[in-house]
Amino acid sequence: MTEKMEAVLQYVDGNREAALERLMALLRIPSISTQKSHRDDCRRAAGWLVRELQELGFSAGLREVSWAEPGHPMVVGHDERNVGKVKSGQRHVLFYGHYDVQPTDPDALWKTDPFEPCIREDEAGRKVIVARGASDDKGQVMTFIEACRAWKAVHGDLPVAVSFLLEGEEESGGENLLPFLKANRDEMRADVALICDTAMPDRKTPAITTSLRGTVAEEVELVAASQDLHSGMYGNAAANPAFLLCQLISSLRDEKGRITLPGFYNGVSLPDEQTRQQWRELYPDDSALLGEVGLSRAAGEQGFSAIEQTWCRPSFEVNGFKGGYQDDGFKTVIPSRASAKLSFRLVPGQDPVKIRETFRAHVRRALPEDVDVTFTSHGASAGFSVSRDSECLPAALSALSEEWGRQAVMTGCGGSIPVAEEVREALGMDALMIGFAQADDRIHSPNEQYGLDSFHHGIRSWVRILAALAR
Amino acid sequence: MTEKMEAVLQYVDGNREAALERLMALLRIPSISTQKSHRDDCRRAAGWLVRELQELGFSAGLREVSWAEPGHPMVVGHDERNVGKVKSGQRHVLFYGHYDVQPTDPDALWKTDPFEPCIREDEAGRKVIVARGASDDKGQVMTFIEACRAWKAVHGDLPVAVSFLLEGEEESGGENLLPFLKANRDEMRADVALICDTAMPDRKTPAITTSLRGTVAEEVELVAASQDLHSGMYGNAAANPAFLLCQLISSLRDEKGRITLPGFYNGVSLPDEQTRQQWRELYPDDSALLGEVGLSRAAGEQGFSAIEQTWCRPSFEVNGFKGGYQDDGFKTVIPSRASAKLSFRLVPGQDPVKIRETFRAHVRRALPEDVDVTFTSHGASAGFSVSRDSECLPAALSALSEEWGRQAVMTGCGGSIPVAEEVREALGMDALMIGFAQADDRIHSPNEQYGLDSFHHGIRSWVRILAALAR
Structure with missing residues (x-):
């Protein structure tokens, strides 16, 4: 498997420009889900993704939802050949992302057109793609699609069975997701969900969010x-x-x-000492979390750092x-x-x-x-956590660690991520939340960006994770 | 003096109807100070009072005030003959009351015209005069004027020197009072102020309010x-x-x-034990104060009754x-x-x-x-209290006790009564707050009333107090 994977990684490295072109095409579609005037644009983005999946050999289509407003369609795709094999013991993953984006206001603060993506160097000299949705969540969605494309291109097949669920209402309430999952329980159920809509704790440390409050x-x-x-x-x-x-x-x-x-x-219960030690390395003092909102020290339960107070207390x-x-x-x-x-x-x-x-x-x-x-x-x-006995978690952590050359961290999240909880509730399965965004990507704000390194290593990370999850 | 006073009291008893007629005439003037449409009515009520005082031999007049809105005139009167004698050691009192009244809304709830006073029996079978201002404060003002009238009628003279200050803005901010007192310090200063704008703790117990918070x-x-x-x-x-x-x-x-x-x-410091005992008799349990607002027990400082918590803590x-x-x-x-x-x-x-x-x-x-x-x-x-060494206080308490056949009580008030504090501030003199209203007089509400017993014994009380203050 390692050899097969290395060939796929080489393919990814050799085709960066083409992958970026495809992301830019998706970013040009102003799929603002909460604004009625962009209703057709949302459908256009969904259709664009359906065609991408079909091109990769997935059976894919739009699925209408009408339990609640606004009712933008779900994109659902199955790699029929592989999903058909699930019965023979192959692992089956459901990938979740969303194609809708936040509104762009205040427009005057954008330095370039939010729907005309361009490559720039950010303040830190890092190459980024600037556009609404670059980081949240089109760039992240495309990391997974490009990983699948690379596997298919090199080997004609994926190491695990893959299904897609790409939502169009994550930024506008997302009220259709749970009823859709419940109504399509048999179709959507897999071994594990892979959710790509989160950030890394810093530029170098990959992470899987394993608990929510x-x-x-x-x-x-x-x-x-x-x-x-x-x-x-x-x-x-x-x-x-x-x-x-x-x-x-x-x-x-x-x-x-x-x-x-x-x-x-x-x-x-507390996370194990290794995890807490990793957190301490990531956030050596409380101001790392609190400084940017004008605070300096953890105000809550004494004896715990700011990050522990929000992630595990x-x-x-x-x-x-x-x-x-x-x-x-x-x-x-x-x-x-x-x-x-x-x-x-x-x-x-x-x-x-x-x-x-x-x-x-x-x-x-x-x-x-x-x-x-x-x-x-x-x-x-209730709080949410990934089962400790999930086989997928250590496999995905190892794959991430190898890609980034640094031990991947299990992080918590003080808030809730509805899709993870809804997948658990409707389908009874675990969700691994893995994303490559950065805290300064300005999601929901003007000049949203996604690092080209996030995009490229994101694709490579998924190539490795797909290999690691094979059985 | 006792004999002289008894003759005056007899005069009061023999002239009840005429006194009531005069009060009714004043009540017919709709002197609502906060409504611009009643501006002339306020001036008419003030003029009516000036003529009453002049009829009693006072030099009286309107005094314009314009430090603040609405600017209704003060009625000021001096018993020149007596005030002239002050230098020879006669005691000098300044009587304060107000001739303005609250608005009448909601009008639909009045059973009779608020400015056409009538005599009725209340629920308890007590004869009352019903009109806006009957209790607050025209009825109370007239108790003092009628007491002066009776002394003058019987003896041609008053036992103490008397000045009047009748305000027209007590119900609309009263912002002109303090600057007026300060601007007329020499003219308005006396030995003690007598303020008639408070209620009795119950129907039978006379009281002087001696402290404010x-x-x-x-x-x-x-x-x-x-x-x-x-x-x-x-x-x-x-x-x-x-x-x-x-x-x-x-x-x-x-x-x-x-x-x-x-x-x-x-x-x-706490009031003396006798005063606290009197309070306990008046308010044997906390619900006496709290019951009518839906509460049953004192919520504040333990070890003190509800009335102590509000009056002296x-x-x-x-x-x-x-x-x-x-x-x-x-x-x-x-x-x-x-x-x-x-x-x-x-x-x-x-x-x-x-x-x-x-x-x-x-x-x-x-x-x-x-x-x-x-x-x-x-x-x-700061809190306000009448000096314990004031000669006037025990004299007035005795006079009240004799009139009502029951020990007069010194009460506190949990709130503030601006005029008492302003008299202290501007003129540096004590104020005795003595009134004959009852808690159920419905001041500020429809069907305001004043008991004929309040009115009659109020007049008699002042006859006695004037005698008691003579020296």
Whole structure:
């Protein structure tokens, strides 16, 4: 297999220009999914991808979706010859990416036309392709397609069975994805999903995102007196729901920043020491994460670095609160009601339903009799992690390490990546999130870019991963 | 003196109808000070009062004020003969009341025309006069004028020197009062001010309000990150100003409800045990104060009843707060800023300037380096109390006790009564706040009323107080 793969890598190196030309053609299509005026452009981008896949010998087509707006079609493709072999024991992967892009505003800040891609040197002297969607996600999608093309060109075949699912609504809600997966469960199920929509921790270190945090989001409203009261006449004696809410919120973390709900940390485990050591090397101090937003030190649970606090430790946040007089000047009022939007971020192992119950019980217990509370749930989901016993994970990590000449890292993500969770929910399979974007690619902003090194080593990485996943 | 006074009281009893007629005439003038369309009515009410005072032998007139809007005239009157005698040792009192009234809306809820006063029996079978301003403050003003009339009618003279200051802007900001007092310091200064604009604690117990709480009002804004952050990506690691504000606010009271600022209670003293016992008799449990606003128990400083918490104990309140996402639904954001409007209510003896400084130092000390704070002052004023060595206070208490057949009580007020503080500030003299309104007089609401018993015993009370203040 190694020999076969080396031939494919050589093919990739010898055909860089042609690959770049194809990416530029895709980037010229302004497939902004959230703007109605670009509806046809989205369909055009989808059609372009269908033709690419068909050219590679995939049976591919558009699939209409209409559970929700805007309803841009899915691109689905199967390498029939290979997928047919799955029964004989070949591994089968489902590749996910998206062909839609963010709007371009503010347009005045673009130095070149967002849909006329050009090659430039960035501030660091690195060659980049500049266009809307270059990094998010057309460039990343094309790394995988070009890897497949190279395997096919050299050997006429792929080392694993491959299916494609390319979405057109990732930047506009993505509400059709889960129902589509559920409605096409048998067709879309594979051994593992490969999702290419993430970034590398730095320019040199390849990574697989192996865990995401879940969430318990709650709105809490306290009501005390039957009307707003004069704070002179009643101040001290009347229950103040704004103060009580502050007490409640404050009580949820102790002086070390740990969350105080009983049993909250049940099921929480730490990554192995090797992984944490890799993280420390990537983020030697907290300002590496926090500096660019004007902060310098990790504010949450003591004893953990900023990156650990977001990647592998659960959190509690106030997302919003309001109560009483909020306009200019001052009003001597004790508000009759106050409310807050609160959320817990959960790591794999925590039970969101239990945590919501424990939270509500804590609040009810803490309130005086005079005060009523109403809870509104804004969702609860468990953390996500790739199974440790997945054969695919170590194979993909090794392949990445060889390509980049550096140990690939398993990273966490403090937020959620819906597709990974939806693939798990609808199809019951693992997802490996592997991407080659960089933090300074300016995704969603003017002058979005994708490094030519990201693109080229991205293609080569997939060539290796496809080989590594063969069995 | 007692004999002379008894004759005056008999005169009052014998001339109830005529006194009531005069009050009704004043009530028919719709002197709504905040509505421009009633500008002439305000001037008409002031003129009516000037003529009343002149009829009693006072030199009286309108005094224009124009430091601020709306600029309704003050009514000022002096009993020249008596004021002239002040130098010979006679006591001199300045009576304060206001002739302007609140708007009448919602008009549909009035059972009778708000400016066509009528006598009715209220739910408790008590005879009341119903009209806008009956209780607040025309009925109360007329109790004093009728007491003066009775003294003059029987003896041709008053037992003390009397000056009048009747304001026309109490219900519309009252911004001209302080500059007027300051500009006319020599003319308006007397030995004591008598303010008739307060209520009795219940139907049978006369009271003098002898203390008011001051205030330190602060707005606090915390700013952490340079932008709102994704609460998944940054949650735990990024300082959350909404959470920090909750911690700060919560830290300002301990588990017993005491305010934790160092030195906060310096200078605070309790009323004597007799006064506290009287309060307990008036308000045997907390629901007496709190029941009508839907609460049942004192929420603030433990060990004090609801009435003590508002009348004689300092307080800390959240008057408003806001931060992060506040609309429908949920947004996974860590706000970059959060703010709160906070106030301390101070009792006499506390230093508002020191407390503001201590508060700000406490906040600054508690915040992490990453977080900036901005303070905006919304005012600071000391608590107010009548001097304990004022000769007038015990004399007035005795007079009230005799009239009502029950020990008069010294009450506090948790809020502020600007005129008392302004008289102290501009003229350096004490103010005795004595009124005969009842809590259910519906001031500021439809169907405002004043009991005929309030009116009659109010007049008789002033007859006695004038006698008691003679020296």
